[in-house]
Amino acid sequence: MSRSQETIDLLLTRRSVKPMNMAEPGPTPDEVETILRAGARVPDHGKLAPWRFILFRGDARRAFGEVLRERYRAVEPRAGDDLLAIEAGRFLRAPLVVAVVSRIVPSRKAPEWEQRLSAGASCQNMLVAATALGYACAWITEWYAYDEEIARALGLGESERVAGFLYFGSTSLPKDERERPVLAEITTEWKG
Ligand SMILES: Cc1cc2nc3c(=O)[nH]c(=O)nc-3n(C[C@H](O)[C@H](O)[C@H](O)COP(=O)(O)O)c2cc1C
Numbered sequence: 001m002s003r004s005q006e007t008i009d010l011l012l013t014r015r016s017v018k019p020m021n022m023a024e025p026g027p028t029p030d031e032v033e034t035i036l037r038a039g040a041r042v043p044d045h046g047k048l049a050p051w052r053f054i055l056f057r058g059d060a061r062r063a064f065g066e067v068l069r070e071r072y073r074a075v076e077p078r079a080g081d082d083l084l085a086i087e088a089g090r091f092l093r094a095p096l097v098v099a100v101v102s103r104i105v106p107s108r109k110a111p112e113w114e115q116r117l118s119a120g121a122s123c124q125n126m127l128v129a130a131t132a133l134g135y136a137c138a139w140i141t142e143w144y145a146y147d148e149e150i151a152r153a154l155g156l157g158e159s160e161r162v163a164g165f166l167y168f169g170s171t172s173l174p175k176d177e178r179e180r181p182v183l184a185e186i187t188t189e190w191k192g
Pocket residue numbers: 014015016017138139140141142163164178
């Protein structure tokens with residue numbers, strides 16, 4: 001198969017894998033670098049790099065789970081041990097989690113909207129790169145992407161928001177299909 005056909009196949013068959021279905025191994029350090037470089041090679045009006053990446057691997061995943069557990073306990077005081085254990089284990093579902101942080105850089109050229117979109121492109125590029133390397137991956141947010149205290153724990157600044165938590169690992173589950181939009185329903189020809 002030609003390389004261009006492989007690329008098209010990858011784009012047309014890519015699937016997310018639920019973090020709960022992920023396991024070791026995760027990407028090697030070299031592969032992580034490749035994935036991050038793909039994430040930093042996205043359309044970026046004005047060359048602002050309006051994104052940054054926070055890596056969670058090894059014990060850091062457990063430590064961050066404690067942050068999630070304590071915050072969840074504060075927000076949901078009636079949560080039992082079972083629910084708190086789910087929070088503590090969130091980042092342990094995959095060998096590597098990358099928080100993609102969207103940040104707004106003052107610019108006369110690129111409005112905030114475009115800078116936020118660029119962060120989305122960064123997430124997607126990383127998923128495509130990880131898929132090409134043979135890894136399972138997913139872009140999720142869950143409640144902790146939108147929580148002020150978690151933002152503080154992540155060290156986010158005023159203009160910064162979580163664009164997504166990208167989970168990377170391996171899976172033994174076969175890829176299933178998911179219904180896709182009918183192109184004709186989302187596509188029109190502009191006729192003036
Ligand atoms: C910004 C963003 C946030 C998402 N957050 C979640 C989430 O919290 N939980 C979830 O199950 N899926 C979430 N998704 C959807 C998954 O990433 C994925 O697209 C979906 O499971 C469909 O799989 P597919 O990528 O194979 O089409 C999110 C998608 C985007 C773009």
